[in-house]
Amino acid sequence: MNNSENLSAAPAEESVAEKPAGAFTRLGRRIKAFVLAIVHGSAVTKVSCLVMGTGQIARKQYVKGALYFLVEVLFILYMVFFGGTYLGHLFAGDLGTKVGADVWNEALGVYEYTSGDNSFLILLYAVVSLFVLLLFLAVWYMNMRCNIANDSTRNIAAKKPPQEYLEILASTKESGSSILLSSRAVSVQGGRVRLTLKGIPENGVLEIGKIPIPFGDIEPNVTRFGPLLVTSVESTEDGATVDLWRDENVYAPIYLPLEIYLRTAEGTPVAAAYMRECGSVPTFKKDAAELINKKFYVPLLVVPLLGLLVFTVMPLIFMILIAFTNYDYEHTPPGALFGWVGFSNFAKIFSIGSGGADFLLVFLRVLAWTFIWAIFATFTNYFFGMILALMINKKGIRFKMLWRTLFVIAIAVPQFVTLLLMQKILDGDGILNVILGTKILWLGDSSNWAIIPRITIIVVNMWIGIPYTILMCTGILMNIPSEMYEAAKLDGAGPFQIFRKIVLPYMLQVTAPYLITQFVGNINNFNVIWLLSGGGPVDNINYGAGSKAQATDLLVTWLYRLTTDVNPQYNLASVIGIVIFIISAALSLITFNRSKSNKNEEDYQ
Amino acid sequence: MENKVSMKEKLLGQKARNIYANTAIYIVLAVLGVLWILPIAYLLYTAFRVTPATGIILQLFPDDLELGFGNFGRLFSDTMFLRWMGNTILVAICSCALTTMFILMVSYAFSRMRFKMRKPLMNVMLVLGMFPGFMSMIAVYFILKAMGLTNSLLALILVYSGGAALSYYICKGFFDTLPRSLEEAAILDGASQWTVFWRITLPLSKPIIVYTVLTSFISPWCDFIFVNTIINDAEKYTVALGLYRLINAEKSSFSENFTVFCAGATIVGGLITALFLSMQKYYVEGVSSGAVK
Numbered sequence: 001m002n003n004s005e006n007l008s009a010a011p012a013e014e015s016v017a018e019k020p021a022g023a024f025t026r027l028g029r030r031i032k033a034f035v036l037a038i039v040h041g042s043a044v045t046k047v048s049c050l051v052m053g054t055g056q057i058a059r060k061q062y063v064k065g066a067l068y069f070l071v072e073v074l075f076i077l078y079m080v081f082f083g084g085t086y087l088g089h090l091f092a093g094d095l096g097t098k099v100g101a102d103v104w105n106e107a108l109g110v111y112e113y114t115s116g117d118n119s120f121l122i123l124l125y126a127v128v129s130l131f132v133l134l135l136f137l138a139v140w141y142m143n144m145r146c147n148i149a150n151d152s153t154r155n156i157a158a159k160k161p162p163q164e165y166l167e168i169l170a171s172t173k174e175s176g177s178s179i180l181l182s183s184r185a186v187s188v189q190g191g192r193v194r195l196t197l198k199g200i201p202e203n204g205v206l207e208i209g210k211i212p213i214p215f216g217d218i219e220p221n222v223t224r225f226g227p228l229l230v231t232s233v234e235s236t237e238d239g240a241t242v243d244l245w246r247d248e249n250v251y252a253p254i255y256l257p258l259e260i261y262l263r264t265a266e267g268t269p270v271a272a273a274y275m276r277e278c279g280s281v282p283t284f285k286k287d288a289a290e291l292i293n294k295k296f297y298v299p300l301l302v303v304p305l306l307g308l309l310v311f312t313v314m315p316l317i318f319m320i321l322i323a324f325t326n327y328d329y330e331h332t333p334p335g336a337l338f339g340w341v342g343f344s345n346f347a348k349i350f351s352i353g354s355g356g357a358d359f360l361l362v363f364l365r366v367l368a369w370t371f372i373w374a375i376f377a378t379f380t381n382y383f384f385g386m387i388l389a390l391m392i393n394k395k396g397i398r399f400k401m402l403w404r405t406l407f408v409i410a411i412a413v414p415q416f417v418t419l420l421l422m423q424k425i426l427d428g429d430g431i432l433n434v435i436l437g438t439k440i441l442w443l444g445d446s447s448n449w450a451i452i453p454r455i456t457i458i459v460v461n462m463w464i465g466i467p468y469t470i471l472m473c474t475g476i477l478m479n480i481p482s483e484m485y486e487a488a489k490l491d492g493a494g495p496f497q498i499f500r501k502i503v504l505p506y507m508l509q510v511t512a513p514y515l516i517t518q519f520v521g522n523i524n525n526f527n528v529i530w531l532l533s534g535g536g537p538v539d540n541i542n543y544g545a546g547s548k549a550q551a552t553d554l555l556v557t558w559l560y561r562l563t564t565d566v567n568p569q570y571n572l573a574s575v576i577g578i579v580i581f582i583i584s585a586a587l588s589l590i591t592f593n594r595s596k597s598n599k600n601e602e603d604y605q
Numbered sequence: 606m607e608n609k610v611s612m613k614e615k616l617l618g619q620k621a622r623n624i625y626a627n628t629a630i631y632i633v634l635a636v637l638g639v640l641w642i643l644p645i646a647y648l649l650y651t652a653f654r655v656t657p658a659t660g661i662i663l664q665l666f667p668d669d670l671e672l673g674f675g676n677f678g679r680l681f682s683d684t685m686f687l688r689w690m691g692n693t694i695l696v697a698i699c700s701c702a703l704t705t706m707f708i709l710m711v712s713y714a715f716s717r718m719r720f721k722m723r724k725p726l727m728n729v730m731l732v733l734g735m736f737p738g739f740m741s742m743i744a745v746y747f748i749l750k751a752m753g754l755t756n757s758l759l760a761l762i763l764v765y766s767g768g769a770a771l772s773y774y775i776c777k778g779f780f781d782t783l784p785r786s787l788e789e790a791a792i793l794d795g796a797s798q799w800t801v802f803w804r805i806t807l808p809l810s811k812p813i814i815v816y817t818v819l820t821s822f823i824s825p826w827c828d829f830i831f832v833n834t835i836i837n838d839a840e841k842y843t844v845a846l847g848l849y850r851l852i853n854a855e856k857s858s859f860s861e862n863f864t865v866f867c868a869g870a871t872i873v874g875g876l877i878t879a880l881f882l883s884m885q886k887y888y889v890e891g892v893s894s895g896a897v898k
Contacts, residue, residue, distance in 0.1 A: 120747065121747070124747050124748070124751070125751075128748075128751075292797050292798060292799035293797040293798050293799070294798070296714070296799060296802070297714040297718040297720055300710040300711065300713060300714040300718075300802075301710070301711060301714050301726075303707070303710075304707040304710060304769065305770065307707065307768070307769070307770065308730070308733070308767065308771065311763065311764055311767030311768055312736075312738070312741070312771070314744070314748065315741030315742075315744035315745045315748065316736065316740075316741050316744075318741065319740060319741045319743075319744055388634075388637070391634060394626075394627070394630060396623065396627055397627060397634075403634050403638065405882065406638040406641055406642060407638070407641055408881070408882070408885060409641075409642070409645060409878055409882075410641055410645075412874070412877055412878035412881035412882060413645065413648075413870075413874040413877065413878060414823075414826055414827040414845065414870075414877055415827055416829055416845055416848075417648070417870040417873065417874050418644065418645075420848075420870075421644055421647070421867070424852075424863060425644065431647065431665055434665060463640075463644070467641075468892070471888070471892055472889075472892045474889065475889055475890070475892075495626065520735050524735075524737045526830070556737055559740060563743060570743070577740045577741075580737070580740070581736055584732070584735035584736060585732040587735075588732060588734075588735045589728060589732060592728075592731055593728070
């Protein structure tokens with residue numbers, strides 16, 4: 001029972017040097033404890049492994065038990081009548097085998113069309129079923145934890161302390177050394193228990209659960225009774241204080257009742273504490289009441305997260321899986337099947353000269369432009385927006401509201417309207433060329449690496465984005481203490497020096513997360529590119545390789561074109577999607593985990 | 606004495622310099638202001654321009670220029686604009702209500718409650734939020750089809766509010782700044798988290814609620830990609846897709862529908878602008894708090 005390797009599970013409040021344990025080690029321990037708790041658990045708990053809800057019903061938690069049982073029945077029905085087949089396909093490694101075809105019908109003497117398997121639907125439903133399975137496993141785990149918690153309460157109620165100790169207990173009850181732990185405190189949450197034992201003789205022996213514990217500077221935390229840790233034992237003038245801690249991270253069965261004795265050096269018991277749990281399993285009403293109090297986050301999160309699961313996570317997993325298939329215009333269901341091809345789509349994009357097309361070169365070109373665009377789009381908006389905000393907010397400038405409103409209207413008009421309008425204005429026959437009397441293809445000139453469209457797009461993006469920065473900066477700029485300006489002015493600093501030495505460092509520090517979010521947003525800025533140039537102009541170097549990428553395509557617009565083209569290539573689009581995902585996820589995770597607000601979450605209160 | 610004079614001169618010099626600087630700023634602001642307003646002015650002008658804005662030689666002010674409400678007439682008679690407006694308003698109101706609810710719920714849970722999966726969940730949601738939603742659009746389409754929901758406005762509402770929880774960040778940041786003392790007092794008095802959420806946190810959160818309502822109300826007016834995939838029936842279009850299709854149905858650079866498009870865009874843009882300007886204060890608060898956090 002002395003599990004000294006379990007040190008790392010010690011509660012943070014105890015100032016114990018934590019032994020670093022990897023996430024996997026900890027997970028392994030938890031699984032082991034979980035399995036042990038079931039193995040040592042009661043019969044109904046074991047039955048509950050297979051028939052959910054029986055354990056609860058046996059302990060009179062009827063509503064809860066019925067709900068668990070219902071979930072299991074629904075799950076089995078779902079799997080038998082729907083999901084099972086699709087999961088079977090997934091695990092068998094095929095996405096349908098029957099191709100739809102005209103089959104000769106002898107009896108009628110005609111060709112009949114028999115529909116074949118639809119690989120797309122098979123994969124989709126397999127993903128859905130996989131999620132249903134995972135959700136079910138989560139519910140099963142909840143069910144088992146509920147049973148284990150119930151077990152700890154029931155076992156204790158069944159056991160009686162041995163007769164000889166009962167007498168001592170009776171004698172020490174008045175002195176307050178008999179401790180009752182409420183079952184909630186012990187089985188659900190971590191909790192600290194302090195026992196005070198009175199009447200210790202000199203050189204006495206303290207025994208907890210029949211194990212002698214030395215007094216004084218014992219190594220804390222080494223002694224463990226299931227989930228109960230002895231954190232310290234101190235001798236007082238006439239007795240001892242024992243601190244115990246209920247470790248919430250351990251699901252081992254609770255070895256209660258725990259008998260604690262003080263004996264004289266000769267072995268005569270003088271004082272005892274008898275720990276047992278009292279109380280009964282929680283009623284449904286009590287469980288429900290928890291849901292609007294301590295567990296309020298459960299009802300708060302469940303619906304939004306379900307929405308997320310159905311409309312974001314599941315489609316995402318599905319699209320990721322598509323990257324490992326040959327789903328393209330030659331394998332489009334219904335009519336044709338597609339199947340797993342491993343990493344060959346990745347190989348096609350990331351290797352030179354495969355299949356006659358230099359996909360890698362095209363990919364790198366698009367990636368480079370995506371980053372160039374994102375850098376220019378982010379920083380032009382940021383700096384010019386900041387300068388404009390400074391101008392508008394400068395002391396002595398009048399009609400502040402008017403200036404601000406002029407720019408803000410650009411935000412208020414929906415983006416697709418302004419972008420489509422700009423596209424028409426900048427057209428070869430558009431009004432800009434009419435006014436200038438020129439014939440420049442602002443968005444369609446493919447000469448010189450399509451430099452004109454690229455610049456045009458960045459400029460138009462400034463028209464759209466600068467007002468946002470103005471709005472954002474206005475609030476933050478007011479937070480710069482005015483004494484700093486005054487001091488700088490007295491020292492003879494010009495406006496540019498003030499901007500460079502005071503405003504810019506302050507803004508960069510404060511708005512760093514915003515900048516990164518904008519950067520990631522620009523990497524994925526579909527609207528501006530798609531509505532302005534549509535990714536064009538067609539650029540033979542890129543397009544010719546069969547990649548369909550055009551000159552101003554970002555990764556996202558390229559992806560969109562690959563899926564909406566007459567000859568769609570969903571598999572390649574998915575690979576690009578994965579690349580976009582990795583870039584965005586890495587950038588955003590780094591930023592937010594380093595951002596001040598995340599670290600000092602509590603400081604703001 | 607000498608010191609005082611030089612001080613005075615210095616101040617005067619500064620004043621003069623200030624006047625030059627301000628004049629320069631006025632000029633820059635005026636020029637840029639005109640640049641920013643010109644496209645919108647062109648939009649309005651084209652909306653009222655009955656003379657077609659097409660032809661071999663397009664002129665800004667042709668000799669036979671005729672202004673009037675003809676384009677608006679065509680908008681209402683030739684297209685299903687009113688229907689699209691109705692659809693959009695319905696979708697916007699429903700998805701805005703759901704989205705706001707979801708965001709407030711998730712933000713409160715992340716800001717005020719502590720549970721084991723909190724940090725991992727927040728990180729995962731953050732990453733998912735960075736992922737452009739339309740990338741998995743085809744899968745969404747088939748999920749909706751399996752639910753029998755394609756070609757319906759309900760599908761749009763579900764899609765718009767389904768991912769709402771991902772934008773919890775700004776709202777959570779706001780909740781984090783609310784003082785905790787009130788809640789703690791209430792909890793000591795025996796209030797449950799439910800009561801705290803409704804009676805204490807929400808009444809204090811007007812700015813962020815308005816911000817969330819505003820942004821989630823506006824987004825269905827601007828999206829055309831999702832609608833394009835989910836809805837094929839012109840009767841169920843929202844204004845964004847309707848107007849987009851009006852000029853992008855044929856790929857010719859200029860169609861005669863351009864003036865009609867401008868008329869429609871004027872109405873939509875006017876509505877959103879009015880809404881936006883009246884709520885600007887809250888919007889600024891939300892944007893700047895989101896940026897700093």
